[in-house]
Amino acid sequence: MDNLINTSTLTDAERAKLESILNKIFENCTGAALLNALHSNNLKFDFKTNPNLNGLGSYSPIEKSITFKGINSMNFGTLQEELFHAYQDKYHQGGTAQYLGKPGSANIEFEAKLFGMINELYQSGMLASMITDADFNAWVYTVTNDGRTLPSSFSQFGLDYYKFIPAFKNAFPDYANTIASDLEPGAIFNVYNSSNYK
Numbered sequence: 001m002d003n004l005i006n007t008s009t010l011t012d013a014e015r016a017k018l019e020s021i022l023n024k025i026f027e028n029c030t031g032a033a034l035l036n037a038l039h040s041n042n043l044k045f046d047f048k049t050n051p052n053l054n055g056l057g058s059y060s061p062i063e064k065s066i067t068f069k070g071i072n073s074m075n076f077g078t079l080q081e082e083l084f085h086a087y088q089d090k091y092h093q094g095g096t097a098q099y100l101g102k103p104g105s106a107n108i109e110f111e112a113k114l115f116g117m118i119n120e121l122y123q124s125g126m127l128a129s130m131i132t133d134a135d136f137n138a139w140v141y142t143v144t145n146d147g148r149t150l151p152s153s154f155s156q157f158g159l160d161y162y163k164f165i166p167a168f169k170n171a172f173p174d175y176a177n178t179i180a181s182d183l184e185p186g187a188i189f190n191v192y193n194s195s196n197y198k
C-alpha cells in the first residue's frame with residue numbers, strides 16, 4: 001500500500017490507521033479494482049490531516065493530496081471516496097480541477113457517491129442509500145441486477161442517470177453546483193471493467 005503514498009505528514013497512529021483501512025478496501029473486489037486502477041496509473045498522493053477541514057475528508061485535484069479532518073474521520077467510506085475522486089481526476093479529460101465550484105462539480109460528487117453505494121450493494125446485498133428518493137434507490141437495484149452485477153457501460157445507466165442528480169443535490173446541499181449535462185460517469189465503468197470479478 002506504500003506505493004500510493006507520495007509524501008505523508010501523518011502521525012504514526014494516523015498512518016497505521018490509513019494502512020489498515022487500505023487493507024480493508026483491498027479485501028473487497030470493488031475496492032481492489034480501484035486500488036489497482038490507481039496503481040496501474042502510477043498515481044501517488046500526499047496524505048495529511050487538517051482539523052479545520054469541512055467534512056471528513058477531501059481530495060485536492062490541484063495539490064494531488066488527500067486530507068482527513070483527523071484520525072477519527074479516517075474510515076472506509078471516506079477513504080474509498082477520496083481515492084475514487086483521485087481516480088476521477090486522472091480519468092476525466094483535463095482533470096477535475098476544472099469543475100471546482102463550476103458546472104460539473106455536482107456530477108463529480110454524484111459519481112463518487114454512486115460508486116460507494118454500488119460497491120456496498122454489491123458487497124453486502126443491501127443498499128445503504130444516502131439519497132431518500134425511492135425512484136433513485138429502485139434504479140440502483142435495477143442497474144446492478146439487485147446487487148449481483150457491476151455496471152460496465154453508460155448504456156446500462158441511460159439518461160435516467162442525469163435525472164437523479166437533482167435528488168443527489170437535495171440530499172447533499174453542499175454540492176449544489178450546476179449540473180453538466182454531458183459529463184458521463186465513465187470513471188465508474190473504467191474501474192469496474194478493470195476488475196476481475198464481473
Ligand SMILES: [Zn+2]
Nearest residue numbers: 081085109112
Ligand atoms: Zn466527495
